[in-house]
Amino acid sequence: MKKLSIIILAVLLSGLIPTLTFSQQKGDPLLQVPLGVQSYSFRNHWENGVESTLDMIEKMGFKELEGGAPGGMSAEEFVKLCAARGISIPSTGTGFEQLEENPEAVADRVKALGAKYVMVAWLPHNGDFTKANADRAIKAFNEGGKVLAENGITFMYHVHGYEFQPYENGTLFDYIVKHTDPKYVSFQMDIMWTHFGGGDPVALLKKYGDRWVSLHLKDLRKGAPKDMTGLTGPENDVVLGTGELDIPGILRESNKIGIKHMFLEDESDEELVNLPKSISYLKSLKY
Known part of the structure; x- marks a missing residue:
């Protein structure tokens, strides 16, 4: 009987081990990855000085940058300036047509930055996005x-x-996911644009799991009109936690599926005011 009880206890405990292994402790930070920023957030500053802009990024505490070398600067020089400030470049971007026409050249540019990820942020279409547009993208x-x-x-x-x-x-997004090869195609969720187009970020993170590999973190002004254009005014890009997005829920689900890179992006006209507030909000979130 004693031996049987030990076996039963072992079986019960084995069912708990995965939960215990991957659960977070109360009070742990919700932001579980290095703080990253999308270089577009500093679109109004790069031309005034790359080094001074990187100094601002460093001062704000960012450890990762998604982007590439500003015009006129080599990738090698840009990487060196970032590294001197403790900033890595895990991810960069490319245009759809560049990917379509010469992916080898895209690969060369990515490797020059030492990046491991490259994203396309816009697909060619006129008016409504159609199945034909999706098929071309696939x-x-x-x-x-x-x-x-x-x-x-x-x-x-x-x-x-x-x-x-x-x-x-x-949706056509479901269609794209279904018809792309997981070995070659992953996804980056811009949580604001997902919400803006009628998607549920938390539900989509759950649905597609490890097809998601990174996030853009931003928030939408409460009550702002939404549609499927993928376009809205800068006044609708607000400090994280002040808009419509469920930021804590998104971070919890992202942690569950193992997302390693999250890039804060601010498209407002008050980025130098808003970014520090968004950073403070992210750091305040706990389990």
Whole structure:
């Protein structure tokens, strides 16, 4: 009887081990990854001085940058300036046409930055995003993503909101995910644009799990009109935690599925005021 009780206890405990292993402790920070920023947040500053802009990024406490060398500067020099400030470049971007036409050249640019990820943030379309637009993207993603994977690079499509056009029993975004090869195509969720286009960030993180590999963190002004254009005014980009997005819920689910890179992006006209407030908000969030 004693031996049987020990066996039963062992079985019960074995069911608990995964939960105990991966659960967070109360009071742990919700932000579990290095604080990253999208270089577009500093679009109004790069031309005034790359080094002074990087100094601002360092001072704000960012450890990761998604972007590339500003015009007129080599990738090698830019990487060196970032490294001197403790900033790495895990991810960068490219245009859709560049991926479609010459993925090898894209791979070369990514490797010059020492990055491991590259994302496309916009798909060509006129008016409503259509199945034909999605089919073109699927072909380019699968073919270009394969070339990038062969170069040790993960390709990501950055969701922009217009992909949530209804299609069959879901959306064109579901269609894109279904018809792209997980070996070659991953996704980056811009949580604001996902919400803006009618998607539910938490539900989509749960649904597609490890197809998501990074996030853009931003918030939408409460009550701002939403549509599927993927476009809105800078006044609708607000400090994290003050808008419509469920930031704590998104971070919890992102941690569960193992997302390693989150880039704060501010598209407002008050980025130097708003970014520190968003950083403080992120750091205040606990389990």
